[in-house]
Amino acid sequence: MLLHLFAPLLLSHAENAEALPQLGREHPAVRCTKEYLQAHYTEEIALQELAKETHLSPFHLSRIFRQAVGLPPHAYQMQLRLARAKTLLAQGFDVSYVAHETGFFDQTHFTRHFKRRYLMTPGIYRKTARLY
Template identity: 55%
Template sequence: MSENNWVNLFKDADTGIETLHAHFEGHAYDPHWHDSYLVGFTETGVQQFDCRGQRHVSTPGAVFMLDPGEIHDGEAPAEAGFTYRTLYIDPHWLEREMRVLFPDAASTAQAGFTQTLAMDPALAHAIAGAWDSLQAPELRIVRQGVLDRFLARLSPHLQWRIPLQQDPRLPAVARRARDYLHAHLTEDIDLDRLAQIAGADRFRLSRAFKAAFGLAPHAYLVQLRLARARHLLAQGQTPVQVASALGFADQSHLGRWFMRAYRMTPAHYRKRCTNLPD
C-alpha cells in the first residue's frame, strides 16, 4: 500500500449514511461487498474496478452506483492514482425515502441501479452536495433539502424489482452452500462438510459456487464476517470483541482481512463511526 494513500470516513447519526473520501495509488482493495448502497464519483485520476462481470473505468466526474451485496474491487491503473467520494447508504433509509418518489412501487419490490457507471454531471454535483451536508453541522431542515435534491437526481438511475426467493439461474448446490454459510458464519466451517450439505464433492461445489457468486466459499465466508464486523464496530464493540464473536483467530486476524477489503483498520472504522476512543 502506497504511503500516499489515505481514507477519511464519517458516519451520520441521523441517516446512518457513511461518507468516504479517499485516495489510492496502485492496488486499492480486494474483491468485497457492502450491505449498503454505494453511490459516488471519481474526483481525480482513473479508477478501475470489476463489478457485474465486467471491468469499469471511472474518470473524473463519472458516477458509480452499486447495489448491496455486489462484489467489486479497485485499483489505479495510472501512477498518479485516483481520488473519489462515496456515500454508503443504508438500504432501509433509501427505500423509505424513495417510496415517497415512487408511491406506486410494489410493497415487495426492492430498488436497484440500472447501471454501474454513468456520466451524469448533475448527479455528481448532487452527491458532492449531500457529502458536504452530511459532514457539516447543518440545520436538519437544510440537510434534508440537500438530501432530497440528491435523491431526485438519483431516482432516474433506479428501478424496482421483485426479488426472487430462489434464483433459478443459480445451481442448487451453490444456493444450499450459501444458505448454510449465512446461517453458520461464526463457525469454523470445513469445506468437506459444506460440500456434503450442498450435495456435491468439494471440487464441484467450489466451481459452482464461484461461478454463481464470484467468490470461492472461503472468501465468501470472510466477506460475510467482515460485513457483520462493520455493523458490530459501528455499534461500539471493540475489535477484540468483534474478532471473538465472529470466529476470527484474534484481533490481528480480523485486522488483516479488514484492511484488505476496506483499507482501514477496525479500530479506525469504529472510531470514525462512533466517536469512541480506540
C-alpha cells in the same frame, strides 16, 4: 428511434447473455451453501463439510459456487464475517470483542482481513463510524 440507434451498439459490446447468471435461478447447491454459510459464518467450515451438505464433490461445489457468486465459499464466508464485524464496530463494540464474535482466530487475524478489505484498521473504522 433512440432504441434503433443504440441497439447495434449495445449488441456489439454486450456480453454473452447466456453466460450471465440468471437471477432467481441459481443452482440449489449454491443456494444451500450460501444459507449454510450465513447461518454458520462464525465457525470454521471445511469445503468437505459443505460438499456433504450439498451432496456434491468438493471440487464441483467450489467450481459452481465460484461461477455463481464470483468467490469461492471460504471468501464468501470471510465477506459475511467482515460485514457483520463492520456493523458491530459501527455500534461501538470493542475491536477484540468483534473479532471474537465474528469468528476470527484473534484480533490480529481480524485486523489483517479488515484492513485488506476496507483499507483501514477496525479501530479507525469504529471511531469514524461512530461520528456519523
